[in-house]
Amino acid sequence: MQLVAIQKKIYEIRNCRVMLDFDLAELYKTETKYVKRAVRQNLRRFPPDFMFELTPDEWESLRCSFSTSNIGRGGTRYMPFAFTEQGVAMLSSVLKSDKAIDVNVSIMRAFVMLRQFSLSYKELAAKLAKLEKKYNKQFKDVYEALDLLLKEKDWGERERIGFK
Numbered sequence: 434m435q436l437v438a439i440q441k442k443i444y445e446i447r448n449c450r451v452m453l454d455f456d457l458a459e460l461y462k463t464e465t466k467y468v469k470r471a472v473r474q475n476l477r478r479f480p481p482d483f484m485f486e487l488t489p490d491e492w493e494s495l496r497c498s499f500s501t502s503n504i505g506r507g508g509t510r511y512m513p514f515a516f517t518e519q520g521v522a523m524l525s526s527v528l529k530s531d532k533a534i535d536v537n538v539s540i541m542r543a544f545v546m547l548r549q550f551s552l553s554y555k556e557l558a559a560k561l562a563k564l565e566k567k568y569n570k571q572f573k574d575v576y577e578a579l580d581l582l583l584k585e586k587d588w589g590e591r592e593r594i595g596f597k
Contacts, residue, residue: 439543444515446491450547451515452540453487453495460536461528471527472514478527483520487512518544 442456454472458465472479487495492512516524518541525537 436539436543436546439540440547443543443547444495446487446495446515447485449515449517450544451517452521454514454516457516457521457524457536457540460540461530461533463528468524468528469511469514472524475527478523479516479520482517483523484514484516486514 439460442452442460443450444453445451454468455465458468461468472484489512521537521540521544525533
């Protein structure tokens with residue numbers, strides 16, 4: 434399973450990285466209604482920090498990200514479930530097929546890669562901020578010197594360059 438394809442199905446909602454039920458159903462090669470049914474039959478395994486149902490506003494804003502059919506015309510009639518990393522892991526215990534296990538391993542790897550990328554990005558941003566703070570003072574002196582030189586130089590008529 435390609436990690437890049439899985440990473441494209443991970444969204445940030447309510448400051449959490451989540452995967453939506455229909456994307457998971459596609460990866461598991463099953464229908465969304467079976468994923469929802471398995472979750473509803475095991476609701477105790479899915480506390481709010483593992484899974485939550487999107488609000489209509491959240492769903493509407495997400496619909497702009499990907500093409501979906503209109504509600505009531507064969508499209509999504511119920512708000513999708515959003516599964517956090519822990520919720521996806523719990524889902525593999527509810528969907529007890531070999532395919533679900535294989536897909537979950539790939540999904541867990543994608544979440545880990547995103548977390549590692551996020552941490553390295555934060556470290557890089559902190560280093561850049563530190564360098565900026567350190568060297569801005571030195572460049573301030575250079576900019577002041579350049580401004581002074583530009584003001585002192587008489588920029589009247591210059592000698593023409595090129596064909597005379």
